[in-house]
Amino acid sequence: MTYTRRNPEIKKPRRMRVTVPEHAGPHVRLVFAEMARQGVNYWELEGRSGIQKATIKAWRYKNVPSLTSLESCLNALGWDLIPLPKDRVIDASILEELQPIADRLGLTLGDAVQFATEIAVGLHSKPNMPT
Numbered sequence: 001m002t003y004t005r006r007n008p009e010i011k012k013p014r015r016m017r018v019t020v021p022e023h024a025g026p027h028v029r030l031v032f033a034e035m036a037r038q039g040v041n042y043w044e045l046e047g048r049s050g051i052q053k054a055t056i057k058a059w060r061y062k063n064v065p066s067l068t069s070l071e072s073c074l075n076a077l078g079w080d081l082i083p084l085p086k087d088r089v090i091d092a093s094i095l096e097e098l099q100p101i102a103d104r105l106g107l108t109l110g111d112a113v114q115f116a117t118e119i120a121v122g123l124h125s126k127p128n129m130p131t
């Protein structure tokens with residue numbers, strides 16, 4: 001088919017691609033990576049999270065998000081922001097009790113601490129038990 005000025009080629013809608021900034025912090029890179037993975041554009045994230053598009057775009061180069069803004073965007077993308085303790089701040093007696101469990105499950109101690117934190121936060125909830 002020949003395209004002319006009166007019969008122009010139908011252009012495909014341009015898909016907005018979100019790229020992951022290299023020099024941003026890891027939490028900000030996570031937001032942009034999830035936006036790209038899920039195909040969410042800035043307008044959609046603004047609508048879901050309540051954070052303005054200009055604010056989110058400014059995180060790429062010059063601004064640092066507040067904890068509230070970051071958590072709002074991550075929640076809108078289906079993520080939770082959970083503080084995870086390092087091995088060095090956990091009491092030694094707790095680590096001693098956690099080590100056999102980690103060994104039995106074939107986990108490193110750091111992974112066992114992460115898993116225990118996720119259980120405490122409620123990410124791994126028990127199925128409804130019959131009463």
